[in-house]
Amino acid sequence: MAKKVDDALTREDFDAGPSSYDEVEPNLYLGNLTAATDLDWLKQTQISHILTVDSCPLPRKIQDSLPHIKLKYMQMTDMPREDLLTSFEDSNQFIQSALDSGGKVLVHCYFGVSRSATIVIAFVMKKYNFPFDKAFEAVKAKRRFVGPNPGFQAQLKLYEDMGFTIDCSNIQFKIYRLQIAADKVRKVKILPQNYVDLVKPDPALLSTHPEPTVYRCKKCRRILANASNILPHRPKEKQIWRHVSCKRDKVPKQIRALEKPAEPSAKKEEKEEANTEPCNKTHFVEPLAWMPDILNKCEGKLHCPKCNSKLGSFSWVSGCQCPCGSKVAPAFYFVPSKVDWSNAVQNVQSTV
Structure with missing residues (x-):
């Protein structure tokens, strides 16, 4: 994917833009693919863990050049019906383990906007018991162009409804998983x-x-x-x-x-809908x-x-x-x- 010249990786074979990263929490960074392949920055910042949320893993040369870094790869596409929700517990554990060990962790996808932002927002929600809106604003305050796609936002809302855990008895979660499975059956x-x-x-x-x-x-x-x-x-x-x-x-x-605040008439409609047997x-x-x-x-x-x-x-x-x-x-x-x-x-x- 990228070529190594004098121990540095060039970026001729991908176009994720210039290196982009932001420290969302102490020692927790959210960035793009370019940052994850920037050997100089990784060494300078002393990154010890990298969580890749992308359709392809990092180049093998990252592990070869920096063998001390612990890598975790979650294969995900930036599609609204991609299932990130059931991976939140795993990603939260990886991030928290890295921080508890005194390390520094970079969470990234291709642009550092949707997939990796979703993972970091889920972590903030879990850590501070923040509702989705508050966690989203907290992460956006550190990295202004984060923007999970609508499907990921809906998954984060469901994560909030389940109390920041995976509740297999939750009706909406059952429906969600069935519909994700239906996509697979369709294919x-x-x-x-x-x-x-x-x-x-x-x-x-x-x-x-x-x-x-x-x-x-x-x-x-x-x-x-x-x-x-x-x-x-x-x-x-x-x-x-x-x-x-x-x-x-x-x-x-x-x-x-997740849309703009409802007008009074819309609120009335939703109230009537909620009262329907x-x-x-x-x-x-x-x-x-x-x-x-x-x-x-x-x-x-x-x-x-x-x-x-x-x-x-x-x-x-x-x-x-x-x-x-x-x-x-x-x-x-x-x-x-x-x-x-x-x-x-x-x-x-x-x-x-």
């Missing part, structure tokens, strides 16, 4: 191995702690889903994870909050282990694994339009007339 036509954890265990199997509230097949009474597997939705709600370049009526509330015209659920076709098909029908009665359908790509007007994608759903709700688990033996 490769099967569910990638690293998303298999999205498929939840069969609730009908023996369990030491069965949930008291379940959904059963109306015909044979076989348990199909626990209450915790339900993904609630509200009438006319758009649950497709989109960035702000979309039409406003297709932008979820997480991202709308969840819809029960369609039961959307998480993918479940008894749904065999969901791993290698983009869409299909859902049948009871015991009596083979048709229960509903699934679609990773197109999703489902509920009669209430809500659009959910991807969608795994039961038709309400095909299932019964039960508030007590019966005839389930517990194992010790």
